[in-house]
Amino acid sequence: MMEILPFQNFAAPEDGFGLQQAVLEEVANREREAAMLVWSSSPYVAATRLETRLPRFREAVDGVERLGFPVMVRNSGGGAVAANEGSISFSLTFPVEDMRRDLFERYGEGVELVSSALRRVGVEAEGGEVEGEFCPGAYSVRSGDESGVKHAGLAQRVTRRAARIEALILARETGKLVPILDGFYGALDLPFRPSSVGDISASVEEIVEALAAEVRERYGGREGFLSEKTLERARGMRGEWRASRAS
Secondary structure (H helix, E strand, O other): OEEEOOOEEEOOHHHHHHHHHHHHHHHHOOOOOOEEEEEEEOOEEEEOOOHHHOOOHHHHHHHHHOOOOOEEEOOOOOOOEEEOOOEEEEEEEEEOOOOOOOHHHHHHHHHHHHHHHHHHOOOOEEEOOOOOOOOOOOOEEEEOOOOOEEEEEEEEEEOOOEEEEEEEEEOOOHHHOHHHHHHHHHHOOOOOOHHHOOOOOOOHHHHHHHHHHHHHHHHOEEEOOOOHHHHHHHHOOHHHOEHHHHO
C-alpha cells in the first residue's frame, strides 16, 4: 500500500528538496510507509555532486543565477535539470532491507509508471534515450524516437533502509527552460539540443492526478498527510542544497 501525500507548491525549491529528504528519512526509520510525493516550486537548476567537480561549474552557476535560477545540488544521480512552476517533481520512496537489490527494477518500474501516466493525458510516451537530452541516461521518458522530445528523466537515491525513485517532468512553460539548460550545459562543455524539450498539452493538475491514478492501480493507495513535524524537518534543511555550499 502506497501513501499518497498531498501535492505541494513551494515558494522556494529548497523546501521541496528538504521534504523529499525528510520523507526518505521517515521511511528509513519506519515512521512512514512507502510514499508518493509530488511537488512544484519557483524556478531552479538542480545539479549533481559529480557536476560540481567540473572545471567550469562556478561559471555555469553564475550564468543561470543571473537569470533567476538558483542552483541546488541534489543527492541523487543523473545530470543537471532545470525546472519552473510548470515542472513536476515526482517520487516514490520505499523501505528496503538490502540496498544492493532491485536498483534496476525500480528504474524500470518508474519509467513505465511515468510513461503510462503521460499516456493517460494524451502523450504518446515511452521509455528511451533522447539525442542531446538534459540529464542524459537510459531512464528517460520521451515522445517520438531518439530525436524526439524528452518529458522526464529519472534518478534514484538509495540508503541502507530506504530507496527513492524520482522523476522531474517538464510539463508546461518549457520554453523558458531552454536557454537555462543551453547556458548551463554549454558552460560545462556538455551537449544539449534545445528541441529535445517541449510542452505537454495537459495541465500540471491533470498530470499529478494521472500519476496518482497509476500509483493506486499499481501499488494500491491511501490518502496520506504531512505533519507539521515533517514540514519543519524539511524547512530545517534549507541551508543544505545551494550550490554555494559545494564550492
